[in-house]
Amino acid sequence: MKATIIGGGIAGLSSAWFLAADGWEVTVLEKGDLLDNCSFGNMGYLSPSHFVPLAQPGVIGQGFWWMFSVKSPFYVRPSLRPDLLNWGWKFIRASTQGHVDRSARPLTELLLFSKHLTADWQHSGQMSFEYTEDGCIMYYQTAKKEQEELENARIAADLGLKTEVIDREQAQQIEPDMRPDVRGGVWFKDDAHLHPNSLMRQLPQLLEQRGVKIIRRAEVTGFSKAGKSIQSIRYRDEKGDHTISDSDVVVLAAGSWSPQIAGMAGEHLPLMPGKGYSMTIDTDRQRLRIPCILLEAKVAMTPWQTQLRIGSTMEIGPINDRILFPRVQGILEAVPKFLPGITDDPAFRQLADLEALKRDLREKVWFGFRPVSADGMPYIGFAKKTDNLLMATGHAMLGLSLGAGTGKLIAEMAGGKPTSLDMKAFDPRRY
Ligand SMILES: Cc1cc2nc3c(=O)[nH]c(=O)nc-3n(C[C@H](O)[C@H](O)[C@H](O)COP(=O)(O)OP(=O)(O)OC[C@H]3O[C@@H](n4cnc5c(N)ncnc54)[C@H](O)[C@@H]3O)c2cc1C
Incomplete structure (x- = not known):
């Protein structure tokens, strides 16, 4: 066959x-x-924590306000293209609590099933790609995000996922570079990560x-x-x-x-392309221990043995090779709001030099197009x-x-x- x-x-x-x-x-x-x-160039997460589909209540309202900020992590490029209108209409209709309730369990089952198969690839000894079962921590600074994430943790527990709520002090023990005004986070223990390029x-x-x-x-x-x-x-x-x-x-x-x-x-x-950016630095002293998402900024960070990757943004729109500098800037500016110690890393400082970054945007910023279904x-x-x-x-x-x-x-x-x-x-x- x-x-x-x-x-x-x-x-x-x-x-x-x-x-x-x-x-x-x-x-x-x-x-x-x-x-x-x-x-x-993605973040390398295997994320059972992401059991809520992208089409969910609130995403439209939040996305609408974010469209007015050049540094925002979510953006729909307005257009009368029939494919976008068709996708957008279906996406809006799917963004309901009923859809989330119906989708969370099958999505979780597929996420766990897939994670185990990926782990088998590494454990079989045929491939080696830094597969690590450290989980992923969702950090929050505001009471609003804390409340939302605690609710997520509760649903995760109903779905059989392991989570641990960590407070301000624990966050600082895990990541000594964490700012004291980070209220805490939810640690999704079933998450894993790997080095996707490998x-x-x-x-x-x-x-x-x-x-x-x-x-x-x-x-x-x-x-x-x-x-x-x-x-x-x-x-x-x-x-x-x-x-x-x-x-x-x-x-x-x-x-x-x-x-x-x-x-x-x-x-x-x-299906619409959802462009996202990432930047990777080589580092000889890893300042981040556990992969994390900085919730207010929607910025993700992944540590590997000798590299750190920072990524974010979802721009729904046609495929093109334009890199929107303000969004890249928004990603980099979010890091010290949570983890100021990372700015001590010479490689990060070099990356965050905005004038140099503007000059070398193509070499320093990777982008890819997520295939985003209508629901x-x-x-x-x-x-x-x-x-x-x-x-x-x-x-x-x-x-x-x-x-x-x-x-x-x-x-x-x-x-x-x-x-x-x-x-x-x-x-x-x-x-
Ligand atoms: C910034 C960012 C971070 C992300 N982080 C994560 C993460 O941590 N965890 C996670 O699970 N996902 C993550 N994702 C999403 C993930 O990267 C994508 O969902 C995934 O790579 C999609 O894989 P794919 O095989 O469907 O598509 P692609 O990897 O895009 O592959 C499609 C292939 O089809 C080829 N192709 C297209 N047209 C044709 C044609 N006509 N003929 C022949 N070939 C063709 C293309 O050249 C391409 O190689 C992230 C994405 C981004 C942008």
Whole structure:
């Protein structure tokens, strides 16, 4: 049996991994060179703590006010583009408490399932990517955020997740660089983290060793369908146009580019790119112990053995390579509001030199496009109008967390096996 996967991000490569393990002959078509995509420069969190889908009550109101601040972490670029209007309408309709209540449990199950599969990759000894089960701490400075996070911790406990509420003193014991006006935090103990660049560098090598064919710089340009089935996939590389015509199953895992490719097969996939930025410094003395999110600023920080990454922002809008300097500035300014000691790190000081940063923006700031579905839940499963097309996309800010689990479920569905989890909440045919 032959499978062709479109896209070599974490969703595509994980699907390739589990399909190959089940004996499929797998080809991956990737328009880039597999040295960068959204799955590389992210924060590396595996986040069962993020059991609330992005579409949730309050997100619209908060987002509306944030749109008036150039440094805000969330932004929707206003436009009358039909894809944005369609997505926005669905997103608003999905942002209800009922949706959150229905989604939290399946999302948690998928997050935990996926985390264990990712841990297996590291523990099998075949790959090494700094997988660490230290949890993640959500720090707050205001009573409002504290209240919201305590409520999250309560729901997390109902879902069977382990949390610990830490007070001001404990926060300072954990992170001696913490400002005394940080009220405390909630430590989500089931969270883990890894070094995504290392994982993404090793996966293609191992896949190729296992016989997976990866065709780099191969951009999918169309399909030929016979009835409800894809008969052939057209792609273009530097040598010209080509066709693959013997795939039993096609997996669409093209991240933020997926809607256009789905459209080529006559499918409607409501999804918008959500651009985010990260900056990574090399450090010989790690000043942060535990990965954390600075809640008021929505800034995330991840420590690895010799690096520290700081990231944030969600700009919903078209794919482009513009870096909005005020938002990058907003990320960097948030750090000393919680952890002023980090500014003693010469590498951080160098990064936060705004004049130098402006000059070298492209080298110092990474950006990627999260594939944001219309209800904040991933699309994993068969397409509506095409019998042999499986979707593996729409993971928004959880693509790394859900990558391995997505791949395993795709392999199960492709093989017509019973799935490890109930797939209803992730069914792409819901739209
Ligand atoms: C700042 C930031 C921080 C984040 N932090 C986290 C985190 O801590 N934890 C977490 O779980 N998630 C995080 N995310 C989200 C996560 O990175 C994404 O959800 C994930 O990388 C999406 O993976 P993907 O495989 O779906 O897409 P991508 O990684 O974007 O891969 C899609 C691939 O498809 C290819 N492609 C597109 N069109 C075509 C075509 N026509 N033909 C062939 N190939 C094509 C692209 O070149 C690309 O390589 C973060 C994202 C950002 C931006």
